[in-house]
Each structure stands twice: as C-alpha cells, then as structure tokens.
Amino acid sequence: MIKLDYRSRIPIYRQLEESIMELIVLGIYEKDMQLPSVRALGVELGINPNTIQKAYQELESMGVIYSITGKGSFIQGIDNAQDQLRSKTLAKLADVVREARLAGVGQQEALELVAAVYNGEDTEKEVKQDD
Amino acid sequence: MIKLDYRSRIPIYRQLEESIMELIVLGIYEKDMQLPSVRALGVELGINPNTIQKAYQELESMGVIYSITGKGSFIQGIDNAQDQLRSKTLAKLADVVREARLAGVGQQEALELVAAVYNGEDTEKEVKQDD
Amino acid sequence: MIKLDYRSRIPIYRQLEESIMELIVLGIYEKDMQLPSVRALGVELGINPNTIQKAYQELESMGVIYSITGKGSFIQGIDNAQDQLRSKTLAKLADVVREARLAGVGQQEALELVAAVYNGEDTEKEVKQDD
Amino acid sequence: MIKLDYRSRIPIYRQLEESIMELIVLGIYEKDMQLPSVRALGVELGINPNTIQKAYQELESMGVIYSITGKGSFIQGIDNAQDQLRSKTLAKLADVVREARLAGVGQQEALELVAAVYNGEDTEKEVKQDD
DNA sequence: GTGGTCTAGACCACA
DNA sequence: GTGGTCTAGACCACA
Numbered sequence: 263m264i265k266l267d268y269r270s271r272i273p274i275y276r277q278l279e280e281s282i283m284e285l286i287v288l289g290i291y292e293k294d295m296q297l298p299s300v301r302a303l304g305v306e307l308g309i310n311p312n313t314i315q316k317a318y319q320e321l322e323s324m325g326v327i328y329s330i331t332g333k334g335s336f337i338q339g340i341d342n343a344q345d346q347l348r349s350k351t352l353a354k355l356a357d358v359v360r361e362a363r364l365a366g367v368g369q370q371e372a373l374e375l376v377a378a379v380y381n382g383e384d385t386e387k388e389v390k391q392d393d
Numbered sequence: 394m395i396k397l398d399y400r401s402r403i404p405i406y407r408q409l410e411e412s413i414m415e416l417i418v419l420g421i422y423e424k425d426m427q428l429p430s431v432r433a434l435g436v437e438l439g440i441n442p443n444t445i446q447k448a449y450q451e452l453e454s455m456g457v458i459y460s461i462t463g464k465g466s467f468i469q470g471i472d473n474a475q476d477q478l479r480s481k482t483l484a485k486l487a488d489v490v491r492e493a494r495l496a497g498v499g500q501q502e503a504l505e506l507v508a509a510v511y512n513g514e515d516t517e518k519e520v521k522q523d524d
Numbered sequence: 525m526i527k528l529d530y531r532s533r534i535p536i537y538r539q540l541e542e543s544i545m546e547l548i549v550l551g552i553y554e555k556d557m558q559l560p561s562v563r564a565l566g567v568e569l570g571i572n573p574n575t576i577q578k579a580y581q582e583l584e585s586m587g588v589i590y591s592i593t594g595k596g597s598f599i600q601g602i603d604n605a606q607d608q609l610r611s612k613t614l615a616k617l618a619d620v621v622r623e624a625r626l627a628g629v630g631q632q633e634a635l636e637l638v639a640a641v642y643n644g645e646d647t648e649k650e651v652k653q654d655d
Numbered sequence: 656m657i658k659l660d661y662r663s664r665i666p667i668y669r670q671l672e673e674s675i676m677e678l679i680v681l682g683i684y685e686k687d688m689q690l691p692s693v694r695a696l697g698v699e700l701g702i703n704p705n706t707i708q709k710a711y712q713e714l715e716s717m718g719v720i721y722s723i724t725g726k727g728s729f730i731q732g733i734d735n736a737q738d739q740l741r742s743k744t745l746a747k748l749a750d751v752v753r754e755a756r757l758a759g760v761g762q763q764e765a766l767e768l769v770a771a772v773y774n775g776e777d778t779e780k781e782v783k784q785d786d
Numbered sequence: 787g788t789g790g791t792c793t794a795g796a797c798c799a800c801a
Numbered sequence: 802g803t804g805g806t807c808t809a810g811a812c813c814a815c816a
Contacts, residue, residue, distance in 0.1 A: 271814095273791060287497050299803055310793045315805075323716070328531060331804045332800035344497060351489070351496040352506065358482070358489045359510040361411075365478040366418050367486075369511040375483065376507055379490040380500040400721060404815060441816050535800060542754075549759050572801050609758040613751070614768065617760075620744070620751045621772040627740040628680050629748075631773040637745065638769055641752040642762040664799095666806060692788055703808050708790075724789045725815035 263290070266307060274309060278317035283326060286343035297327060297335040394421070397438060405440060409448035414457060417474040428458060428466040525552070528569060536571055540579035545588060548605040559589060559597040656683070659700060667702060671710035676719060679736035690720060690728040 264281045266274055285291045297303075300318060304311035318335050321327045325342040329335040337343075362372055377383075395412045397405055416422040428434075431449060435442035449466050452458045456473040460466045468474075493503055509515045526543045528536055547553040559565075562580060566573035580597050583589045587604040591597045599605075624634055640646045657674045659667055678684045690696075693711060697704035711728050714720045718735040722728040730736075755765055770776075 275791080284495055300805095301803080312794085313792060316791090318804085329804060330530060330801090331535075332802080333530075334803060347496040348498060351493045351498060355489050355493050355498075355503065355506055356510055356515055358486050359507050362482045362486050363511055364411075364415050365482040366475060367479060367482055369508065372486065372507050372511070373504055375486055376490050376503050377500065379487055380494060380503070399726075400723060404724075406815080444816055447815085537800080542757075546757050575801055578800085606759060610760060613755045613758040613760055617751050617755050617765065617768055618772055620748050621769050624744045624748050625773060626677055627744040628737060629741060629744060631770065634748065634769050634773070635766055637748060638752050638765050639762065641749055642756060642765070646749055668806080693790095694788080705809085706807060709806090711789085722789060723816090725787080727788060 264303075264307065266309075275313050275317040275320070278314065279321055280347070282317070282321060283343045283347045286326065286337060286340055287347055289340070291337050293337055293339045295337045297337065299334060395438065397440070406444050406448040406451070409445065410452055411478070413448070413452060414474045414478045417457065417468060417471055418478060420471070422468050424468055424470040426468045427464075428468065430465060526569065528571070537575050537579040537582070540576065541583055542609070544579070544583060545605045545609045548588065548599060548602055549609060551602070553599050555599055555601040557599045558595075559599065561596060657696075657700065659702075668706050668710040668713070671707065672714055673740070675710070675714060676736045676740045679719065679730055679733055680740055682733070684730045686730055686732045688730045690730065692727060 263285065264278065266277050266281075268274070270277065282291065282297070291297070297318070298306065300311040300314040303314050307314075318327065318329060322329055322335075324346050326338055326346060327335050328338050359372060363369075394416065395409065397408050397412075399405070401408065413422065413428070422428075428449070429437065431442045431445040434445050438445075449458065449460070453460055453466070455477050457469055457477060458466050459469050490503060494500075506515070525547065526540065528539050528543075530536070532539065544553065544559070553559075559580070560568065562573045562576040565576050569576075580589065580591070584591055584597070586608050588600055588608060589597050590600050621634060625631075637646070656678065657671065659670050659674075661667065663670065675684065675690070684690070690711070691699065693704040693707040696707050700707075711720065711722060715722050715728075717739050719731055719739060720728050721731050752765060756762075
C-alpha cells in the first residue's frame with residue numbers, strides 16, 4: 263500500500279508521512295484504526311524501525327496520528343491529515359508557479375499544463391527532478 | 394542584481410544558477426558577455442568562492458555558459474538557458490500538480506492559484522514548505 | 525467510578541493508583557474495604573490484569589493498601605493514602621512552579637492561575653504538555 | 656551553560672530544548688547568534704550528536720531556531736522561544752494544580768507554596784519525583 | 787566543518 | 802509486543 267522511492271532526494275521518512283496522509287485523505291486509513299507497528303512496517307518496507315519512528319513522531323506532532331506506548335499508533339482522523347497535506351501542497355505549488363513565471367513560462371502554458379495533469383493527458387511519469 | 398535567500402532550503406549554488414539563467418532569459422546577461430570571476434562574485438555576495446564555482450560548473454555542463462582557461466566565464470547565449478530553465482521548471486510543475494491532485498486539491502482550485510500567482514494576487518513569498 | 529484516559533501520556537497504572545488514592549481520600553473507599561480483584565477490575569476497565577497488578581503492588585509498597593494471599597487486597601486506611609498523595613503532589617507542584625519562574629511566568633500570574641483552577645474558572649482539561 | 660540531569664525521566668533532548676529556550680528567554684542567546692554545532696555540543700555535553708540533532712530539529716520546527724545546512728544553527732529570536740516556554744509551562748502548571756486539588760491540597764496551601772517558591776523560601780531543591 | 791539521513795543495535799517503560 | 806530514547810557510526814549535500 264505504501265510505496266517508497268529510495269532513490270529520491272526526498273527523505274524516506276517524509277515520503278512515508280505523505281503516503282500515510284494520502285491514505286487517510288483517501289479514506290483507506292480510518293479514524294482510530296491502528297497503524298502497523300514501527301517494527302512490522304520496518305520489516306515490510308525493508309527499512310529501519312527508527313526511520314518509521316521518525317515519521318510516526320512527526321505525524322503525531324502534526325496531530326495526524328496518536329501513539330500510545332505499549333499499545334500502538336492510531337489514526338487521529340481525517341481533518342488534520344487533510345489540512346496538513348493541502349496546505350503543504352498548495353505552498354509548494356505556489357512556489358513552483360512563481361519559479362515558472364520567472365523562468366519565462368507563460369500563464370496560458372502553465373494553466374494548460376495543470377489542466378493536462380488533471381485530465382490525465384500528461385504522459386510523463388514522476389519525472390526525476392534535479393532539485 | 395542577484396539576490397540570495399540564505400535561509401532557504403534551496404542551496405545557494407542552485408539559487409545562483411537560477412538567478413543567472415533568469416538574467417540571461419531577461420536579456421540582461423547577453424551572449425558572450427563575461428561573468429564576474431568566482432572571487433569577485435564571492436566577495437560581492439559574501440559567500441564562499443567554492444559555492445560560486447559549483448554554480449558556474451553546473452551552468453557550463455548545461456551549456457549555459459562557457460569558460461576559457463585563464464580568461465573567465467562567458468554567457469553562451471539565450472537558447473540553452475531558456476530551454477534548461479523551461480524544461481526543469483515544467484517538469485517540477487507537473488510533479489507538484491500531480492501531488493496536489495493526490496492531496497485532494499481540485500482542478501479549479503489549482504487553476505485559480507496559478508492565475509493568482511501570475512496576476513500577482515498571491516502575497517506570500519517563498520513559503521517554507523518544510524514541516 | 526474510576527475513569528482512565530487511555531490517550532494520556534500518564535501511564536494507565538499510575539492513573540489507577542491516583543484514582544484509588546483519591547477515592548480513599550474522598551472517603552469512598554473505607555478502611556479494610558476489599559478492592560476488586562485484578563481480574564474483575566481488568567474486565568471492568570477493559571485493560572490487562574498485569575496493569576492492575578502493577579498498580580496494586582505499588583500501592584501496597586506505599587502502605588496504602590494491603591494484600592492477604594488467597595483473599596484479596598484491602599484498603600489500609602486514609603492516613604497513608606493522604607500523605608502519599610499530598611507529598612507527591614506538593615513536590616510536583618513546587619517543581620513546576622520553579623520551572624514556570626524560570627520560564628518568565630510572573631508570581632502574580634502563577635497565583636492567578638492557581639486560583640482560577642480552584643475556582644473552576646479554567647476550562648481546559650488535562651492539556652497535552654508534550655510538544 | 657547547559658546542565659543536564661542524565662538520571663531524570665525527562666529525555667535528554669527535551670532537557671536540552673528547555674535549556675536553550677531558557678537561555679534565549681534570559682537574553683543570553685541573542686537573535687541570529689550561532690549555536691554550537693551538533694558535534695561540538697555533543698562532545699561538550701558528552702552525548703551523541705544525534706541527540707543534539709533531535710533537539711535542534713524540534714526547536715526548528717517550533718520556530719525557535721533555524722538551521723542552514725553547511726553553515727550552522729542560529730537563534731530565531733526571543734518571541735517564539737518565550738511563547739513556547741510559557742504555554743508549555745502554564746499547561747503543566749494547570750495540570751498539576753488540578754491534581755493537587757484532587758489530592759486534597761487546599762487552595763490556600765497551594766497559593767502559599769507558589770509564593771514560597773517565588774520568594775525563594777522553599778528550601779528543597781529539585782525534588783526527584785516519581786512520575 | 788555543518789546540518790541531515792539512515793542503519794544496527796541496545797535498553798527502557800508500559801500493556 | 803509497542804512506542805520511545807540513545808549510541809556509534811556511516812554517508813551525503815552543502816559552504
């Protein structure tokens with residue numbers, strides 16, 4: 263359910279955080295549902311439990327999940343997850359659009375690209391970007 | 394002419410590269426014009442010459458500038474700069490739009506944000522998109 | 525009669541201990557009254573009997589309750605319970621007040637907060653004092 | 656300048672965070688002043704740099720300090736530090752006062768204890784508390 | 787040198 | 802078993 267790109271410059275724990283938030287937003291992870299334990303998920307994804315811990319702790323500090331020592335980690339609910347994902351994403355988007363504008367990309371072109379992505383017309387998959 | 398944000402998560406050398414490409418695209422840096430030496434620019438911007446060197450090297454490998462040993466670095470011309478900037482930027486934009494879509498941002502909303510940025514209606518600058 | 529907050533960072537067994545001591549201090553649990561068995565209470569509260577056991581053992585070592593093998597656990601009396609609760613609490617209070625002072629909280633403000641809590645004017649319950 | 660209690664149940668990284676915030680609030684660490692590097696402080700305090708990192712990263716996410724890779728970590732300013740320290744401390748204080756009240760500590764007694772601490776009349780030093 | 791990421795592994799409190 | 806803390810150590814990008 264969670265797929266990571268180990269080659270990406272985006273740290274694994276951040277990819278994990280985003281994945282989990284998306285799963286919540288998509289309604290796959292429901293309120294109070296228990297997440298896999300840091301150890302179990304570590305084994306499943308082939309990464310160190312400490313890395314999972316880091317992701318879980320950040321998600322907890324964002325109010326997206328809550329952890330009870332000795333019991334496990336649980337989904338807090340959809341609201342915080344949605345808010346966090348949205349605001350982060352919109353901030354990123356605004357940044358990149360500003361960059362595009364400075365790079366001489368026209369408004370029309372930018373709008374078309376957005377529409378293309380939403381309509382599934384853009385063929386390129388997850389382009390590796392250099393920064 | 395070149396302004397850097399030392400607190401940004403975007404590395405200085407990348408900011409430098411983008412700035413220079415933008416100056417070329419804007420026609421301020423013209424073909425065959427000589428760039429300041431790494432030392433001079435280092436002093437001017439108050440940063441390590443190594444950082445400037447790194448930016449110049451990348452720009453050279455992208456074909457945006459060229460160097461003549463013992464003489465200095467020069468602008469290659471506008472074409473490469475423009476192409477590089479555009480393609481990088483468009484790839485990034487597409488990526489982020491895909492992310493936004495996954496995050497539950499609607500097409501309409503995304504389009505409006507793009508328009509807002511182009512029309513200067515969005516006030517926030519370079520948002521921290523960290524946590 | 526005993527209410528636990530499973531999400532609190534305060535461990536369940538500690539919450540249990542405090543609850544029982546409070547019930548004694550309030551006169552609800554009287555001298556030589558028998559406590560529910562660890563199993564019964566475990567079922568009632570929906571928690572592991574080991575957790576109850578841990579609380580009972582600590583209470584016994586504090587002289588708040590006593591156990592008779594094969595019969596059960598009983599209330600020792602009000603004195604120990606009151607002393608234990610008081611001294612622990614006062615020590616904690618002093619610590620936190622010292623902290624508050626270091627944090628720049630003024631004496632007046634601290635006094636007012638105390639009065640507010642006692643007069644029921646502070647609405648917030650059991651605030652998360654994590655991050 | 657920073658002293659840690661390695662025996663405390665309060666994790667080292669949290670003690671570090673609080674210490675740094677106090678130093679900022681006291682005006683000893685001033686705006687934009689550079690903090691010791693994670694490695695240097697690790698050596699100085701005899702603890703692992705990773706532990707320092709954790710503290711620094713939390714402080715950064717709280718807006719108390721900012722870090723620039725390759726350069727160092729710096730004090731953001733006094734405002735956030737003060738706000739964070741204050742709110743955390745007041746929350747803790749309210750919690751403990753509520754506990755004290757349940758434990759049968761009278762309002763008068765609580766107020767006197769607060770006054771005593773502020774007036775330096777309380778002799779006991781940093782009592783080891785059991786939770 | 788400086789922050790940041792990740793692993794392997796140990797140990798603890800708690801349930 | 803579950804989360805949480807900490808260490809030792811490696812490796813990376815950046816300045």
